Amino acid sequence: MQPGLKLSQKVFFLVAVPLTVQLTFVAMLGHLLDQAEKEREREGRARQIIHHVNQIHRIIIGYIAGVAGEGLIGGGSKLEQSYSLRAGFDRELPPLQALLADNPKEFAHLLRLQKKAEASAEKLKQVKRMFKHGGDLALAGELPTMKLILRDLISELEAILSEERLIERTSPKIQATQRQRVRELLLTGVILNIIISIVLVFYFNKSFTNRLAIMMDNSIRLGLGQRLNPPLSGNDELSHLDSRFRDMTGALDAAARKERAVVENAADVIFSLDDSANFTKVSPAALKMWGYDPAFLVGKHCLAIVPKVDAKKTMEALNKVKSDDANNTFESRVVRKHGEIIDIVWSVHWSEPDNLFFCVAHDITERKIAEQVIKEAEARVRQILESLPIGLMMVTLDGKIVLANKTFEEVFGFNLADIEGETIDSILVDNRS
CATH class of the missing domain: 1.20.1330 (f41 fragment of flagellin, N-terminal domain)
Incomplete structure (x- = not known):
């Protein structure tokens, strides 16, 4: 034949x-x-x-x-x-x-x-x-x-x-x-x-x-990531099917390489957790961001790197994502290998067919520091304004009151809580009449 x-x-x-x-x-x-x-x-x-x-x-x-x-x-x-x-x-x-x-x-x-x-x-x-x-x-x-x-x-x-x-x-x-x-x-x-x-x-x-x-056997080898058998000879339907299978395998390999390149070169930590919140896969960025080798984290519970005070909040957030079956983000903290605590934001998706959490951890420590600096600066400015011996009021471009110090309240008899958000016309009286 x-x-x-x-x-x-x-x-x-x-x-x-x-x-x-x-x-x-x-x-x-x-x-x-x-x-x-x-x-x-x-x-x-x-x-x-x-x-x-x-x-x-x-x-x-x-x-x-x-x-x-x-x-x-x-x-x-x-x-x-x-x-x-x-x-x-x-x-x-x-x-x-x-x-x-x-x-x-x-x-x-x-x-x-x-x-x-x-x-x-x-x-x-x-x-x-x-x-x-x-x-x-x-x-x-x-x-x-x-x-x-x-x-x-x-x-x-x-x-x-x-x-x-x-x-x-x-x-x-x-x-x-x-x-x-x-x-x-x-x-x-x-x-x-x-x-x-x-x-x-x-x-x-x-x-x-x-x-x-x-x-x-080739389909099994594809699933295991092993090298395929030599191509089938001939010009029948099976040889054509084998050729299409190899084309598909090549496309999958190319997609997998791109995916690995994205994961391995991403600044954020990309990882997956099983339904018990144990690490199953961790991207190389974990070493730079958290100080832990990815192989060290695989198999460990995610709370092993979360401060105890954030443990309950973190698990509640994961369970909410699992029950809602939707993407969710929440903030938490991670204890780096040498004890330093950093702030991260979790982007989590629960996959029912895979029975896995797919997560991305983004370091927001610098943003948190910047926010803290801004808050401290605002507090200092507010303290300075409150200490001025003259009445001071701040309005927006459209004339709405947003701030008034204590001296202003004492001089004019207004309480900031009562006039905040009102226009300045509401407290001014026209004496020309």
């Missing part, structure tokens, strides 16, 4: 070969059975011919015996009548002619027999008349003539019988030989079918099953 054949062509080949062999076997078996049937019919035909020839033989012998009996003992007419030559021939010749119609040689003997019988009948009538007038002496004189007539008729019968007796003798042997050939053909057909089935199964396994097993 050529590897360049299409899968459909291979299947057709697998069906066509045994079917062709079986049809050939059936045709040969039918031919042998037909020959055996023809031989059986040939034997039956020979038996019928022999039967009718023997009947004619008895008619001739009986007729001559009747003629001779009349000459010897007298009153032989009754014996002659019982063996009427014409009546016997009229009875036996038609079926014999039908049986010998397809055998020109024997049919010619039959025609000669018929003519000789008619001539002999006339001759025997003359002999009968001589018997009546000549008595025993006439009988003795005509016996050689009667013998000659009988011998002449019997020779034609024997010419027909010789071939038919040969058929009758040899036909059983021929039929036995044909039956043996049928048995041998049956045995040969069974053995040949077994051999063909074994050969086709071997080639089918080699061209389809084994190659399919290679593709199944």
Whole structure:
């Protein structure tokens, strides 16, 4: 089976070969059975011919015996009548002619027999008349003539019988030989079918099953990240499927490389947690941000690097993400390897099919420090404003009050809580009127 054949062509080949062999076997078996049937019919035909020839033989012998009996003992007419030559021939010749119609040689003997019988009948009538007038002496004189007539008729019968007796003798042997050939053909057909089935199964396994097993192994190797088997040869559907599988594998490898490049080069720590919040994978950024080697963190609980005061809040946030089945962000802190505490913001997604938390940790320590500096600066400014001996009020560009110190409240009698957010027009009085 050529590897360049299409899968459909291979299947057709697998069906066509045994079917062709079986049809050939059936045709040969039918031919042998037909020959055996023809031989059986040939034997039956020979038996019928022999039967009718023997009947004619008895008619001739009986007729001559009747003629001779009349000459010897007298009153032989009754014996002659019982063996009427014409009546016997009229009875036996038609079926014999039908049986010998397809055998020109024997049919010619039959025609000669018929003519000789008619001539002999006339001759025997003359002999009968001589018997009546000549008595025993006439009988003795005509016996050689009667013998000659009988011998002449019997020779034609024997010419027909010789071939038919040969058929009758040899036909059983021929039929036995044909039956043996049928048995041998049956045995040969069974053995040949077994051999063909074994050969086709071997080639089918080699061209389809084994190659399919290679593709199944490739799918396992892909999942394990192992190198694939060599490409399948040929130009059939399996080889095309293997080629597409390798293209897909190449695309997956390229995507995986890009993903690894993103993860490995990301400034943020990308990691995953199982449903018990244990680290399963950690990106290399953990070493720079947290001071821990990624391999060290895998298998450990995430709270191992979270301050105890933040532990409860962190687990509650993770459980909320898991129950809501949505992305969520929350802030927490991490204790670096050397004891330094940093602030991070978690971006978390729970994957139900994978039963994993996919997380990104972003360091916001500098932002927190900047926010603290701003708060401290605001506090100092507020303290300065509160300490000024003059009343001070701050408004926005659209005139809304946002700040007033204590001196302002004391001088003008307004409470900041009452006027905050109001426009400055609400506290000013027009004295021009």
